[in-house]
Every structure is written in structure tokens, then in C-alpha cells.
Amino acid sequence: MSLRRGITRRRAASTTRTADGTGPDRARTPARRGPSAKVLGIGAAGVLALCALGATAGVHAAGGDDASPAVLLAKVLGPSGTSNGDIGTDASGVRPIGDGASDQGGDRSGRAPAKTPPPAPVPTPDATPAPTPTPPPPVDDAPDGPEPRDPSDPLSPEYNPYLTPGDPAFVSDDEKAAWLGREAVVRSCMADAGFEYLDWQWWLGGSPQPAGLTADEATAWSNALRGSANADDGCRAQAMNAAAAAEAAGTPLSAPVPAAPAPDVPTERENWLEFQAAVRSCMAELGYEYRYWEYWNPAFDSPDGSPARPSGLSEMAKAQWNLAAFGDTTDTNAGGGCWATGLGSSGYRTFD
Structure with a gap:
């Protein structure tokens, strides 16, 4: 059963978001001379890491x-x-050029040394220069998105499947009322634990977590909501238990459903x-x-x-x-x- 909606039906499959599954590890390729490219790459990466460090600590507060x-x-x-291996050119197959010295005894035959044959003629290169590859467009020239679509198009950014009757993901008013009834229990439980829990209609997006929390504050807030890993002792679990008890008593939890947002609301x-x-x-x-x-x-x-x-x-x-x-x-x-x-x-x- 979905903790979001309290029903077995969830969002349409088309809204599934993908995760990365990028390439395999590279083989170790030692470099014979000079610093490896990996060392140079890590140096550049370190500069970016210092720039990114401050932003990382605030992600919970921001989002x-x-x-x-x-x-x-x-x-x-x-x-x-x-790869954990070095990245570079493997020079193990390169042989050094000999010094050209003769054996210690030299050539004692008395014969004149053989003449060095003239070099073979080298073909004259084509006078026509090779075409210059067209450089890729600057980053700023990358498209910002597709052409505008009809808002009724299920793939339009303006389309909300949860608010559209007939869409497989549509959420009825009864489902919304039941959800909001459970949310009232969650909010009361979180307040008793000393945490603020904002109004949240998941079908509109957003978050019930207050903005501006530190990482430690966000962790404490989440623990109060979700409970420990091995027990249903968080406020969310308490709300589900209260909803089940109310349903069994014939008085299911419910709360008024706010009006749908205006068309100009993103x-x-x-x-x-x-x-x-x-x-x-x-x-x-x-x-x-x-x-x-x-x-x-x-x-x-x-x-x-x-x-x-x-x-x-x-x-x-x-x-x-x-x-x-x-x-x-x-x-x-x-x-x-x-x-x-x-x-x-x-x-x-x-x-x-």
C-alpha cells in the first residue's frame, strides 16, 4: 500500500524516473614516464571539489x-x-634506438666500406589542405527545450496527470480527503515531537519539510517522521495505524480538500x-x-x-x-x- 496515497494504485509508469547505469571499469594502464593523466585529472577535480563543498552541506535545507x-x-x-587504475599511455612496447657502435674488433677485411644506398623517393604530399573539423557548438547554444505543447498533451510540462480525469494516475477527491485526514494526524504527532510539518498535497508537488534546516536538523526531522529502521514508531506509521483503526470503527479519517490551483500556477x-x-x-x-x-x-x-x-x-x-x-x-x-x-x-x- 502506498504511503503517499494509502491505495494500491500509484503513479503512471510513464512518470518513472531513471537512474544512471554508466560504463564499466577500465583496465589498469601504467605509464612509464611523467605524472599520469589521472594525477592531473584529480588535481583539476580537487579544485571543483572545494567549490562544491559548501553547496553540498546545504542540499537538505534547499530542497x-x-x-x-x-x-x-x-x-x-x-x-x-x-577506474582505480592509472590512465595514460603504456610505453612498455617501445624499444630504445641502438647507439650504432660496431663490435670491438672492427672490420679487418681491408675491403672498402659499402656505400649507403640513396634514400627512397618520398611522395610529394597533396597540396590541398585537409578540411578543418567543425568545432562543436558552445554550451550556450544547446537547446533550452522543445517547442511549446498543448497543455492537454500528457507530455506537456503544464499537464498534471493527478488532476486530469481519465488519466490512469488521476486522484479522486475521496482519495485526497482520506490522505489529508492522515496528514492531520502526522502533523499533530510531529508537533508533539517538537517539529513543524507543513501542509502538503503530494499531487501538487512540494514538501512538508520546512526550508532552511541544517543537515542535522533535517535528519532529526526525518527520523521523527519515519521512525527507526526496525519499528513502525514514526509519526507516519502512527497516522497509518490511526487510519486503520478509524476505518474499522466505521469513521474513516477525512479532511476538506482545497480547491485546485489556478491555471497560471506552475x-x-x-x-x-x-x-x-x-x-x-x-x-x-x-x-x-x-x-x-x-x-x-x-x-x-x-x-x-x-x-x-x-x-x-x-x-x-x-x-x-x-x-x-x-x-x-x-x-x-x-x-x-x-x-x-x-x-x-x-x-x-x-x-x-
Whole structure:
């Protein structure tokens, strides 16, 4: 049973958000001379890490208890495997050129040395210069999104499947009333525990967690709501138990359903795109491309599970991109980097 809706039916499959499953580890390739490319890469990555460190600490305060990339989809990317081996050119097959010395005894035959044959003629190179490859377009020239769509199109950012009758994910007023009745119990329980719990209609997006919490405060808030790992002792579990008891007594929990938002109020999808635009702008300032994508639209599914990250990057380039985007070269759930910057500047909120 869904903790969000208290029913067995959940969101439509088309809204599933993908996680990253990027490339395999590389083989170890030792380098014979000079610092390896990995050493140089780590140096560059370290600079980005220092820039991203401050933003990482504030991700809970900016985006809510579940604002990490893992929950915002599994919204973007999953962990990308990187190699622990050196990255460089293996020079083990290169042989040194001989010094040309003769044997110690020399040639004592008395014969004249053989003449060196003239060099073979070298073909004259073509005078026509090779074409210069066209450079890729600047990051700023990347498209910001598709052409506007009819708001009634299920793939439109203005479309909310939970508010559209006939959509498989539509949430009825009875379901909303039952949910809000349980939320009232959660809010009372959290208040007794010393925590604020905001009004939350999950079908509109947003988060019940107050903004501005530190990481420790957000953890304490979440523990009060969810309880311990091995017991249903959190406020959410208490609300579910109260709802079951009320149902058995013939007086199911219920609460008034607020009116639907006006058409000009941004949908959750539109808020998400605003957040992603802020991430994209931050990445562009650092010199990285961050591609437009829509988590609800299967047309943006990526073969490697990474719709925002450009394809064809080396393992080192992927690590540097991840560091800029999430504040960590391998952990794309770190929630720092431009992800945290985008959460802070856009005010995007999410929860589950």
C-alpha cells in the first residue's frame, strides 16, 4: 500500500524516473614516464571539489528531506563506475634506438666500406589542405527545450496527470480527503515531537519539510517522521495505524480538500524544469554541458541512463562532470555541486 496515497494504485509508469547505469571499469594502464593523466585529472577535480563543498552541506535545507538526485528521480543519474587504475599511455612496447657502435674488433677485411644506398623517393604530399573539423557548438547554444505543447498533451510540462480525469494516475477527491485526514494526524504527532510539518498535497508537488534546516536538523526531522529502521514508531506509521483503526470503527479519517490551483500556477513539472535550468546555468559557468530533459517523457531516456550528461565522455571526463554537477566524482547522490546551487536558486522542493 502506498504511503503517499494509502491505495494500491500509484503513479503512471510513464512518470518513472531513471537512474544512471554508466560504463564499466577500465583496465589498469601504467605509464612509464611523467605524472599520469589521472594525477592531473584529480588535481583539476580537487579544485571543483572545494567549490562544491559548501553547496553540498546545504542540499537538505534547499530542497527538502529527499532532495538528493536519488529521490529526484532517481531523477538524474546513478553512480558511474570509474577506474582505480592509472590512465595514460603504456610505453612498455617501445624499444630504445641502438647507439650504432660496431663490435670491438672492427672490420679487418681491408675491403672498402659499402656505400649507403640513396634514400627512397618520398611522395610529394597533396597540396590541398585537409578540411578543418567543425568545432562543436558552445554550451550556450544547446537547446533550452522543445517547442511549446498543448497543455492537454500528457507530455506537456503544464499537464498534471493527478488532476486530469481519465488519466490512469488521476486522484479522486475521496482519495485526497482520506490522505489529508492522515496528514492531520502526522502533523499533530510531529508537533508533539517538537517539529513543524507543513501542509502538503503530494499531487501538487512540494514538501512538508520546512526550508532552511541544517543537515542535522533535517535528519532529526526525518527520523521523527519515519521512525527507526526496525519499528513502525514514526509519526507516519502512527497516522497509518490511526487510519486503520478509524476505518474499522466505521469513521474513516477525512479532511476538506482545497480547491485546485489556478491555471497560471506552475505545475510540479514546470517547477522541475526551472530547477533544471538553474543547474544547467551553473554547469555552463563551469564550462560543462548539462542537457535539457524531462523525467516524465520517455523520449529523453538515455541509452546509458544519463539524460543530462553528454554522451561519449571518457571515464575521467565523466568523473569531472559528476563532480561539477553533484559535488562528487562517483557518488551522483551526493547532492552538492550545481545540483545544490540549482535547488537554492530555484526554490524547488520535493518529497516522498
